[in-house]
Amino acid sequence: MFCYQRSFGSPTQVVTAEQFRALITAPETIRKVKEAREALARGDKRTYDAKKKGLPLAIFIGTFEESVKVMKDRNTGEEKSVKGCWRLQKHCRLNGLCVIDFDHVEGDVREIWQQAYDRLSDEDKARVLLVYVTPSGHGLKVVFIADAAVGNLIDNQIVFSRKLGLNPDEACKDASRGAFLTMSDDIIFIDEERLVTYESEDFGKKYDNEYHAGHSQPTINVVAEPHSSDGSHGSGAFANSAEQMTYHGVPYLTIIEAWSKQRFSGTNVSRHEASVVLARDLYIMTDRDKQATLALLMAQKWVQEMVEERQEDVERTVNNAADYVTAQENENAKKGKPWLPKISKEMTAALESAGASQAAARPLVALTFAPDYR
Numbered sequence: 001m002f003c004y005q006r007s008f009g010s011p012t013q014v015v016t017a018e019q020f021r022a023l024i025t026a027p028e029t030i031r032k033v034k035e036a037r038e039a040l041a042r043g044d045k046r047t048y049d050a051k052k053k054g055l056p057l058a059i060f061i062g063t064f065e066e067s068v069k070v071m072k073d074r075n076t077g078e079e080k081s082v083k084g085c086w087r088l089q090k091h092c093r094l095n096g097l098c099v100i101d102f103d104h105v106e107g108d109v110r111e112i113w114q115q116a117y118d119r120l121s122d123e124d125k126a127r128v129l130l131v132y133v134t135p136s137g138h139g140l141k142v143v144f145i146a147d148a149a150v151g152n153l154i155d156n157q158i159v160f161s162r163k164l165g166l167n168p169d170e171a172c173k174d175a176s177r178g179a180f181l182t183m184s185d186d187i188i189f190i191d192e193e194r195l196v197t198y199e200s201e202d203f204g205k206k207y208d209n210e211y212h213a214g215h216s217q218p219t220i221n222v223v224a225e226p227h228s229s230d231g232s233h234g235s236g237a238f239a240n241s242a243e244q245m246t247y248h249g250v251p252y253l254t255i256i257e258a259w260s261k262q263r264f265s266g267t268n269v270s271r272h273e274a275s276v277v278l279a280r281d282l283y284i285m286t287d288r289d290k291q292a293t294l295a296l297l298m299a300q301k302w303v304q305e306m307v308e309e310r311q312e313d314v315e316r317t318v319n320n321a322a323d324y325v326t327a328q329e330n331e332n333a334k335k336g337k338p339w340l341p342k343i344s345k346e347m348t349a350a351l352e353s354a355g356a357s358q359a360a361a362r363p364l365v366a367l368t369f370a371p372d373y374r
Helices: 017-025 025-039 045-053 109-118 152-166 190-197 201-212 235-246 254-264 271-285 290-298 301-310 314-334 345-354
Strands: 003-005 055-061 062-064 069-072 077-083 091-094 097-102 128-133 138-145 188-192
Touching: 003 062, 017 025, 017 190, 055 062, 091 201, 097 152, 109 128, 109 138, 128 190, 138 152, 152 190, 152 235, 152 290, 235 254, 235 290, 254 271, 254 290, 254 345, 271 290, 271 301, 271 314, 271 345, 290 301, 290 314, 301 314
Parallel strands: none
Antiparallel strands: 003 055, 062 091, 069 077, 097 138, 128 138, 128 188
16 A cells, blocks of 8 residues: 655545546646646746646655644644644555656656666566656656565665666655656556555565664665676676666677677786776667666676776766767767767677677567556
């Protein structure tokens, strides 16, 4: 079960399937979303914020115990104690659901989501219960089933975001934080029955008290995670994400393995320089996806060793690769020359060795779309 607030000053209420449908199909909700987007389009941030804050606020991660809140009358200044299920982290009851907020998504948000969804394993796809375009029209909200073995809410956000290849808003680590709802047309995917009924007692037992005490910080480190001793491609979020990615039907890890055999066949080969070259190639091959490039690099044993030995800033290497491609593109544009980014000769040879054809079409996995609530 989860809950919602009709407004900031009201207590929370448990949501039923019927209520949820009513909230996202309400004429008032539709009007406010459209007006908010119109305000944002003309640069009126104040009006946008006001319209957005007038939307219903869902707290997907759980419900709240009844507590007493002291309210002050604006006119008389008189204070009174009011009972209700107020949205306070110290009174939350986690249900085992987790929310990731992806703000400021560049490009078509639905297309970005499909690309991210394609990176998930079938098991992880089954954990996704709700995906919708945020009221701004430029963000995504993803509600999924958390894994208590992974960690708390922010831990699950980090790991699942890596699998999706997207950057999350870490503010969602606050268990009392809500998510503004939107209109039904913005729903990309929904598993309505599980969304409104899901409850994991194990997750609540493990983390409720921690959140009541305000302890919602990450408990895992996915960036500097040590590689496995058996010489595999590493472990954890980066490896899991990398293992799901393919290039024209061939696993990226197979291609990188072929590339690495060539690159490190000599002596005194600089691992840093190798990472720079590989980052540029992967950035181009993944259609300029920084998170996918980072995940693929961090899944490599030799990259993990650089992180452990000297705190190598791999994310900076990826950003530099992106800047390099953009700079080359801009420079040629100034000269009036058409320019398309090309992978290195080393990577071309690796593709041939791995049996990947650059001309092949990349398959897409079909999404299950939301029912028509209109």
